[in-house]
Amino acid sequence: MFLDFFYSLKKYGIPVSLQEYLTLLEAVQEGLPGLSVDNFYSLCKTTLIKNEQHYDKFDQLFGTYFKGIQTVELAPPLQQLFDDEWIKKNFDRVFTEEEKALIESLGGLDKLMERFKQLQEEQKERHEGGNKWIGTGGTSAFGNSGYNPEGMRVGGESTHKKAIKVWERRDFRNLDDTIELNTRNAKLALRQLRLWAREGALEELDLNNTIKKTAENAGMLNIEMVPSKKNHVKVLLFFDVGGSMEPFVKSCSELFSAAKAEFKHLEYFYFHNCLYEHVWQDNKMRWGHEIPTIDIFHKYNSTYKVIIIGDAYMSPTEILYKGGSVDHHNAETGAEWIQRITMHFPNTIWINPIHEAEWGYADSIQIIKQLMNNRMYPLTIDGLGRSVKNLMAKNKQTH
Amino acid sequence: MKFTGTDNYVASPDLQIAVNAAVTLQKPLLIKGEPGTGKTLLAFEVAKSLNKKIYTWHVKSTSKAQQGLYEYDAVARLRDSQLGDEKVKDISHYINKGPVWQAFESDEQVVLLIDEIDKADIEFPNDLLLELDKMEFYCYELQRTITAKHRPIIIITSNNERDLPDAFLRRCFFHFISFPDRDIMKEIVNVHFPHIEEKLIAEAMRVFYSIRDINNMKKKPSTSELIDWLRLLQIGGLNISDLKNLNVSKSKLPYEGALIKNEQDVELLKRMGNKSIQY
Incomplete structure (x- = not known):
């Protein structure tokens, strides 16, 4: 019944499933929405949409599907809705018999669309009144609030029709950040990184020991308790905050927040491009608050797992030469420091947000990868999974 | 049913x-x-x-x-x-x-x-x-x-x-x-305070929504906070003129603690007051 609508939701990236569609049909069968289209809108929303981020997209698609074309103020992916194909395919549904006759009177749909596009191109400014341009209040075939019955309504509310619809208000516009916060996947991948240990308060019944102690006690009950299992993996994170990392800030901070939620023992440090003799913990207060890298070796023992996150994209001199750093004079090369880290922490990996296929194009990435004994992984769910596996492997120091 | x-x-x-x-x-x-x-x-x-x-x-x-x-x-x-x-x-x-x-x-x-x-x-x-x-x-x-x-x-x-x-x-x-708009909020307030003075509500809501409109707030006050605040205003016997002449740069918001739950937001409000932004 609403299958086209269902598919258009799917096409524009709203995760809907057959199960939800069937639920909607069931609800319609029960007569839930009554006769009002507003109620039907609410019902569709509550059955099909499971995240407020998708509300805005849904509002637009609902409006488009159930009313024909009403708005050109669409988010970029939705703009495609305007392609001729979609309109042709949905011609019968979108337009009433009356409208169809009018479209024919204007030379058919193709011509109308062509002219619409042409006008869109020609027109640079907002337009009101007049009889040619797309705008508001005119008699041209395009725009809204106009008197031309064969006109297409473009955005805004209609002054000659009933009041603005809920989905036209698009209340949820700013909830749709199109970027899906997918820390869940990252968390699930990082989950594999765990070392169970019993520590702290006695919370669980130790069955084996209780039986043993009770037997020793000639059958008189003797309860033994143990602390519950907790994840005791300890992690150090090193973040590159160099300029070339700018495009990856979002995915990296997602990973960071996932890691922060998953690991109790987590310390993080920042560096710029390559690791040298010092790192820092507060990005705003780098200068004067540096922490010598050597102190990190003293403070954290080799049981810590080290994750370095950086694009490794720089000039090879920054790694290989003394004084090669871009922002200070380094007495020892970056390569030496990286080697020192991998020596001190046997479980060290490098996560690179740059796509794995492009690593070959930058010498610096190749050099770092070598320095890391190939333990460089892309920032994808698969890459995270592989890196965690490597971190969990014992004595992974291969030279 | x-x-x-x-x-x-x-x-x-x-x-x-x-x-x-x-x-x-x-x-x-x-x-x-x-x-x-x-x-x-x-x-x-x-x-x-x-x-x-x-x-x-x-x-x-x-x-x-x-x-x-x-x-x-x-x-x-x-x-x-x-x-x-x-x-x-x-x-x-x-x-x-x-x-x-x-x-x-x-x-x-x-x-x-x-x-x-x-x-x-x-x-x-x-x-x-x-x-x-x-x-x-x-x-x-x-x-x-x-x-x-x-x-x-x-x-x-x-x-x-x-x-x-x-x-x-x-x-x-x-x-x-979603956060209720003014009309629904008025209904909600009326449900909780059937006998409160209409004008006091109007003034309080104006202050409330202007606080919510401040960007960068860590924790924006919500419906339950508005209700609490109104209750305090009522108990404290504040009248409309107190709210009307409210200017953050000179005086503190009455019962601020009911609306603002974060010391950074209190700071933010103060700083905005110094720039003499009125509610």
């Missing part, structure tokens, strides 16, 4: 549809929204308006899905066996029923509230899939399946602290309670 809000609870038409759909099709309803928009309250009000009993399960970070179903108290049984208690022969004496079990075996349909499901472990919702779908679960100790006599109306709230798994979402209806 339709839910249309109650004397104390103003439900938007959207929300009414969502609740009624969940009630009719007997599927759980997942409610999200800013803190203080009445998510938890909804379950109680639905129970009240449909005249049903309510069972609540407040989820904590240490909660396990199993605890909502039942817990087997092995230690108590061992102890009783030592004391030679007759009870020990029947294991069912040591099964402590959780809220889900209680709701399932109730003789009439009830409302079951699972509050703040996002607080628990990331796997928690996955462990409840079958229970929510089929409304049944298996009790290993008793070796029998507990099936709901009447499928309860399940209302689940989430504060968005973590994403819920798709498989879980698919089984629920979903509603996001």
Whole structure:
């Protein structure tokens, strides 16, 4: 019944499933929405949409599907809705018999669309009144609030029709950040990184020991308790905050927040491009608050797992030469420091947000990868999974 | 039998549809929204308006899905066996029923509230899939399946602290309670303060919404905070002129603590006051 609508939701990236569609049909069968289209809108929303981020997209698609074309103020992916194909395919549904006759009177749909596009191109400014341009209040075939019955309504509310619809208000516009916060996947991948240990308060019944102690006690009950299992993996994170990392800030901070939620023992440090003799913990207060890298070796023992996150994209001199750093004079090369880290922490990996296929194009990435004994992984769910596996492997120091 | 809000609870038409759909099709309803928009309250009000009993399960970070179903108290049984208690022969004496079990075996349909499901472990919702779908679960100790006599109306709230798994979402209806606009807010305030002076409300709401409009606030005041604040204003006997002449740069907001819950926001307000921005 609403299958086209269902598919258009799917096409524009709203995760809907057959199960939800069937639920909607069931609800319609029960007569839930009554006769009002507003109620039907609410019902569709509550059955099909499971995240407020998708509300805005849904509002637009609902409006488009159930009313024909009403708005050109669409988010970029939705703009495609305007392609001729979609309109042709949905011609019968979108337009009433009356409208169809009018479209024919204007030379058919193709011509109308062509002219619409042409006008869109020609027109640079907002337009009101007049009889040619797309705008508001005119008699041209395009725009809204106009008197031309064969006109297409473009955005805004209609002054000659009933009041603005809920989905036209698009209340949820700013909830749709199109970027899906997918820390869940990252968390699930990082989950594999765990070392169970019993520590702290006695919370669980130790069955084996209780039986043993009770037997020793000639059958008189003797309860033994143990602390519950907790994840005791300890992690150090090193973040590159160099300029070339700018495009990856979002995915990296997602990973960071996932890691922060998953690991109790987590310390993080920042560096710029390559690791040298010092790192820092507060990005705003780098200068004067540096922490010598050597102190990190003293403070954290080799049981810590080290994750370095950086694009490794720089000039090879920054790694290989003394004084090669871009922002200070380094007495020892970056390569030496990286080697020192991998020596001190046997479980060290490098996560690179740059796509794995492009690593070959930058010498610096190749050099770092070598320095890391190939333990460089892309920032994808698969890459995270592989890196965690490597971190969990014992004595992974291969030279 | 339709839910249309109650004397104390103003439900938007959207929300009414969502609740009624969940009630009719007997599927759980997942409610999200800013803190203080009445998510938890909804379950109680639905129970009240449909005249049903309510069972609540407040989820904590240490909660396990199993605890909502039942817990087997092995230690108590061992102890009783030592004391030679007759009870020990029947294991069912040591099964402590959780809220889900209680709701399932109730003789009439009830409302079951699972509050703040996002607080628990990331796997928690996955462990409840079958229970929510089929409304049944298996009790290993008793070796029998507990099936709901009447499928309860399940209302689940989430504060968005973590994403819920798709498989879980698919089984629920979903509603996001957005922050009420002025008209609905007026209705809500009227429900709580039927006798308050109209003008005082208007002034208080103006101040309230102008605070909400400040960008960069860590924690924007919500409905429940407005209600608390109004109550304080009423008790404190403030009149309209006090609010009207309010200028942050010179005087403090009366009962500021009821609205602003974060010291950084207090600072922010002060700084804005210095730039002589009026409410």
